[in-house]
Amino acid sequence: MTEQIREGNLTEQQKVRELYGLIGDRGLYVNTNFDVFPDSPEELSLAGGTGYKIPLIQENSKAYASPLLFATLTSLLNHGTMLVTGAPGIGKTTGAEFAGHFFTGTPLEEILASEIQGHPQLTEEKMVASYDIGKLVNSGEKVVVPNRFLQCPVKILDEGNRTPPDVLSIMMRLADSGKAVYGGKLLEAKKGPLFVTANYADEGTFQFTPPFLDRFDVAVMVTSPPSWDLRKIRQRGDEKLNGGLEEAVKIPEELRLDFDKIRKEIKDMPQQMEYDVPQMSTFADFVYSSLRFTEAASENIARATKGNAWQINQDNAQPGHFHDSPFTYTLNELSVRTAQAMPRYARAFAWINGDSTVTPTHLKTILPFLLWHKVQPTQKAITEDPFYANDRIAFIQGLATKIETDYAELTGNKPLLNNYAAALQVIRTGKIGGKEVKPGQIRTIVKNATDKIGAEDKSYAINLAHHIASEYNNSVADYSAGHKPREYSDGLHNQSNPSPYHEK
Amino acid sequence: MKNNDYRPLVPVNPEGLDAVAESLLNGTNTDRGSESVPAIQTSERINPKEYIQVGMNGLHGKPVVISCYEIQGSNSKDYASAHRFVLSKGLYAPTPLIFTAHLKNVIEAQKRNKQLRYSDGTLLPQSEVEEIYKHLTTNYKDVFGGSNPGAWSWLNAKFIDGTGDNGFDLETITGMKPDGTFITKKVPLENKIWEDCFVDINFNQQGLANAKSVNQSYSQGNNIKFYHPRKNTVARFFAGSGRAYLNCDGYPASSNSSLGVFVCAEGAEPKNGGSS
Numbered sequence: 001m002t003e004q005i006r007e008g009n010l011t012e013q014q015k016v017r018e019l020y021g022l023i024g025d026r027g028l029y030v031n032t033n034f035d036v037f038p039d040s041p042e043e044l045s046l047a048g049g050t051g052y053k054i055p056l057i058q059e060n061s062k063a064y065a066s067p068l069l070f071a072t073l074t075s076l077l078n079h080g081t082m083l084v085t086g087a088p089g090i091g092k093t094t095g096a097e098f099a100g101h102f103f104t105g106t107p108l109e110e111i112l113a114s115e116i117q118g119h120p121q122l123t124e125e126k127m128v129a130s131y132d133i134g135k136l137v138n139s140g141e142k143v144v145v146p147n148r149f150l151q152c153p154v155k156i157l158d159e160g161n162r163t164p165p166d167v168l169s170i171m172m173r174l175a176d177s178g179k180a181v182y183g184g185k186l187l188e189a190k191k192g193p194l195f196v197t198a199n200y201a202d203e204g205t206f207q208f209t210p211p212f213l214d215r216f217d218v219a220v221m222v223t224s225p226p227s228w229d230l231r232k233i234r235q236r237g238d239e240k241l242n243g244g245l246e247e248a249v250k251i252p253e254e255l256r257l258d259f260d261k262i263r264k265e266i267k268d269m270p271q272q273m274e275y276d277v278p279q280m281s282t283f284a285d286f287v288y289s290s291l292r293f294t295e296a297a298s299e300n301i302a303r304a305t306k307g308n309a310w311q312i313n314q315d316n317a318q319p320g321h322f323h324d325s326p327f328t329y330t331l332n333e334l335s336v337r338t339a340q341a342m343p344r345y346a347r348a349f350a351w352i353n354g355d356s357t358v359t360p361t362h363l364k365t366i367l368p369f370l371l372w373h374k375v376q377p378t379q380k381a382i383t384e385d386p387f388y389a390n391d392r393i394a395f396i397q398g399l400a401t402k403i404e405t406d407y408a409e410l411t412g413n414k415p416l417l418n419n420y421a422a423a424l425q426v427i428r429t430g431k432i433g434g435k436e437v438k439p440g441q442i443r444t445i446v447k448n449a450t451d452k453i454g455a456e457d458k459s460y461a462i463n464l465a466h467h468i469a470s471e472y473n474n475s476v477a478d479y480s481a482g483h484k485p486r487e488y489s490d491g492l493h494n495q496s497n498p499s500p501y502h503e504k
Numbered sequence: 505m506k507n508n509d510y511r512p513l514v515p516v517n518p519e520g521l522d523a524v525a526e527s528l529l530n531g532t533n534t535d536r537g538s539e540s541v542p543a544i545q546t547s548e549r550i551n552p553k554e555y556i557q558v559g560m561n562g563l564h565g566k567p568v569v570i571s572c573y574e575i576q577g578s579n580s581k582d583y584a585s586a587h588r589f590v591l592s593k594g595l596y597a598p599t600p601l602i603f604t605a606h607l608k609n610v611i612e613a614q615k616r617n618k619q620l621r622y623s624d625g626t627l628l629p630q631s632e633v634e635e636i637y638k639h640l641t642t643n644y645k646d647v648f649g650g651s652n653p654g655a656w657s658w659l660n661a662k663f664i665d666g667t668g669d670n671g672f673d674l675e676t677i678t679g680m681k682p683d684g685t686f687i688t689k690k691v692p693l694e695n696k697i698w699e700d701c702f703v704d705i706n707f708n709q710q711g712l713a714n715a716k717s718v719n720q721s722y723s724q725g726n727n728i729k730f731y732h733p734r735k736n737t738v739a740r741f742f743a744g745s746g747r748a749y750l751n752c753d754g755y756p757a758s759s760n761s762s763l764g765v766f767v768c769a770e771g772a773e774p775k776n777g778g779s780s
Contacts, residue, residue: 040635408619422522422524432522
């Protein structure tokens with residue numbers, strides 16, 4: 001233990017990182033199968049042309065194993081939700097238990113006692129609450145008593161996919177809002193993470209539905225530890241041979257966390273800005289819009305979304321105009337829930353990584369773990385790379401690169417951006433160079449800008465043209481309804497209105 | 505409906521938007537965005553995603569592309585052997601003119617002032633631009649797996665007796681005869697900087713230094729160290745810890761396990777209506 005730790009001079013960020021290291025040092029969660037690199041690792045090709053590549057961390061950088069990293073981040077956020085998948089017996093549940101214990105300060109015994117084991121007969125009473133039997137029998141009074149699972153800050157449903165979908169709907173609400181209903185009474189769960197583990201499918205499992213999967217902010221595929229990690233795992237002692245782990249799970253007093261402070265620090269992480277636009281949120285929104293559109297759904301731009309393509313099989317639909325846009329690689333779009341989780345986890349990741357600002361790179365690094373369990377590849381994607389059928393992390397990585405290429409193309413296309421931003425500026429200010437323009441002239445500018453942007457023949461250009469039209473419609477609708485014309489202000493950006501960049 | 509935000513969905517430089525709006529109003533704006541950039545079909549088979557368009561013609565007068573990194577197998581060779589190695593593959597080592605143009609493109613792309621395109625016309629993701637930028641300006645990685653990280657490459661230039669500046673000519677290798685001897689081209693050397701110093705990222709028509717930097721310490725992406733030509737020396741490019749070099753005083757007989765070659769390919773003659 002360093003002098004700094006003994007003296008208790010650590011920041012919350014340093015304490016979290018100390019705890020993170022301590023879990024590995026004590027052999028509680030050991031897996032050096034690093035798969036998250038904040039700085040792109042150097043990739044070493046194996047000799048013999050096998051195609052395998054080994055990532056090598058950059059100097060002065062960091063590397064993380066996704067199961068522990070995301071269990072940590074999920075534990076630090078309010079009502080974070082995480083799905084942990086993998087083969088049996090490789091530490092899915094114990095990883096969640098230890099992360100929950102160390103990063104929420106909840107005693108391990110309490111976590112274990114409130115943990116639910118998934119099975120086909122799992123009931124609402126077991127998961128949420130029950131009536132006070134004594135009062136019910138003696139006086140007929142229905143008093144709802146929340147159960148331990150709901151009251152424990154760390155909620156773990158082990159082997160969740162052995163639970164029938166109708167019972168899991170309770171869990172869906174819990175994951176969404178931290179609330180549950182029993183006997184007509186709304187119950188609030190204690191703030192803290194929800195972990196659901198799932199073994200790979202066998203004859204005793206149910207398939208998670210897409211709406212259920214969408215509730216999880218993040219998901220990891222736990223791999224078995226490499227052989228060299230087994231020595232360290234053995235070093236912690238064999239609890240079946242020597243008894244419990246009391247010593248190993250003790251949290252040093254100096255490393256007790258102030259969760260409110262941590263959550264505030266994460267929330268306040270500043271973003272890298274460019275021309276007054278926050279870059280990470282902007283890239284997150286671009287990811288969202290890149291997967292939203294589909295030509296198969298409708299010719300009406302308002303209805304041409306994946307969510308609206310429910311009556312057709314997109315894989316068999318007539319080929320559209322845009323063959324290689326990122327949206328052609330996914331069957332579904334991202335939910336608003338996911339759009340909110342992206343910047344939230346990017347902030348938390350930048351915070352734990354010790355960076356001063358959040359950048360698009362933080363988001364891109366963690367994106368596969370936020371999306372792989374939700375985004376379904378099209379047949380086109382799987383044909384392009386058959387590994388995508390199984391390796392969904394690689395699928396999202398490939399997809400993110402395509403989206404990033406589109407983003408680079410767009411941000412480098414100055415003429416297109418100028419037409420777009422000039423039209424927006426005129427709609428907002430009603431002026432050109434300080435001189436008022438008439439409503440008819442604004443309309444002309446909007447039409448000309450839309451025409452030029454639309455001629456770009458890129459799916460992202462459709463989104464920009466649609467944005468201009470929407471803002472114009474919105475401003476005119478305000479005026480037509482009898483409202484006063486807008487109060488115009490100088491500068492490109494209107495600071496007085498609520499901003500979509502202010503996430504929770 | 506209220507709650508308008510009006511902020512652009514992507515960062516846009518707000519300067520000059522009034523003029524753009526004016527032209528949109530008057531119908532004089534003819535700008536429909538960026539021209540699509542055609543793929544460069546090279547005569548040699550290359551992986552188009554491993555080569556970048558330089559935006560100029562190469563040694564043989566066709567649009568040239570340059571490899572993202574030094575190619576495997578080109579290291580541990582002296583100047584002549586390295587050139588033989590790449591020429592045997594139908595490729596050639598970049599002249600200082602091609603290489604410095606590429607370096608400048610990468611620096612501008614890293615600053616988001618320019619876009620880089622692969623040989624097939626598609627854009628490089630910004631993350632790849634960053635990788636290449638770091639490789640060309642720092643001791644980022646050794647592509648040969650050795651212990652000397654950073655870009656280390658022979659260039660295609662030898663400084664020999666002649667009639668140009670300081671009595672030198674610039675000799676470029678343009679091909680190889682069946683017996684392995686080189687086909688070369690000589691032109692009078694044009695070089696104004698005759699001291700070893702940091703120079704601006706601004707090069708003359710032979711790709712050599714144009715102006716000494718005001719700042720005589722390394723500033724990543726803003727200058728490089730220039731070693732002026734000596735008699736019978738050759739040009740190399742190095743990026744290492746603390747600086748990048750355009751090294752025109754290299755000994756042709758030297759070799760190193762981390763010193764390889766970036767390579768160039770050029771567009772082929774149009775065939776059956778294809779484009780070059």
